[in-house]
Amino acid sequence: MEIVKKNLHFIEPFESLEDIQHIIVHHSSRRNMTTEECHEFHQKKRGWSGIGYNYFIEKDGTIVEGRGLHVGAHAYGYNRISIGICMTGDFDVETPTNAQLTSFLTLCGHFLRQYNLQPQDVLGHRELDGVTKSCPGLLINMEDLRKQVSEYLISFM
Numbered sequence: 001m002e003i004v005k006k007n008l009h010f011i012e013p014f015e016s017l018e019d020i021q022h023i024i025v026h027h028s029s030r031r032n033m034t035t036e037e038c039h040e041f042h043q044k045k046r047g048w049s050g051i052g053y054n055y056f057i058e059k060d061g062t063i064v065e066g067r068g069l070h071v072g073a074h075a076y077g078y079n080r081i082s083i084g085i086c087m088t089g090d091f092d093v094e095t096p097t098n099a100q101l102t103s104f105l106t107l108c109g110h111f112l113r114q115y116n117l118q119p120q121d122v123l124g125h126r127e128l129d130g131v132t133k134s135c136p137g138l139l140i141n142m143e144d145l146r147k148q149v150s151e152y153l154i155s156f157m
C-alpha cells in the first residue's frame, strides 16, 4: 500500500492521536475535489490548520496523507480517537470509483489490524451523535461497507 505525501503546509503543530477507537468515513461532498483543493478549502474557508482528514482518497484510488496519525478536524468529539478517511466525490449523487473502494478497504483494513479494531468500529460520519449531514453520502450504505470491510479482513486469515 502506497501513501502519497503532498507537502501540505499546516499552520499549527500536529498533536498525536491518543487512543484510536474508530475509523470514520467521509466524502468530500464536492465532485472531483483534489487533496490540495480540500486542504486549501479547510485552511482558507474553514480557518483550520489544514486539511481536516487523516487520509484522502482521490478518484483514481491514490491514497494521500492529510493529517496522518495526528489529531484531525473531521468529526466533532471524535478527532482525538479516530482516523478520518475521506473519499473524494459527492456520494449523494455518485458512487465511489472501484479504485477508491479498493484503496479504502486496503487502508481501513490496515488500520483495523494495526489497532485491533473490528469492522463495527468503522462508522460513517452521519452515524455519529448530532450529525445532520448525509456524509459519507446517501449512496453509501454503511452496513454494506462494513460487510465489505469484514470480507476484506477475512481474506487475510
Ligand SMILES: [Zn+2]
Pocket (backbone or CB within 6 Å): 025, 026, 027, 074, 125, 135, 136
Ligand atoms: Zn464527513
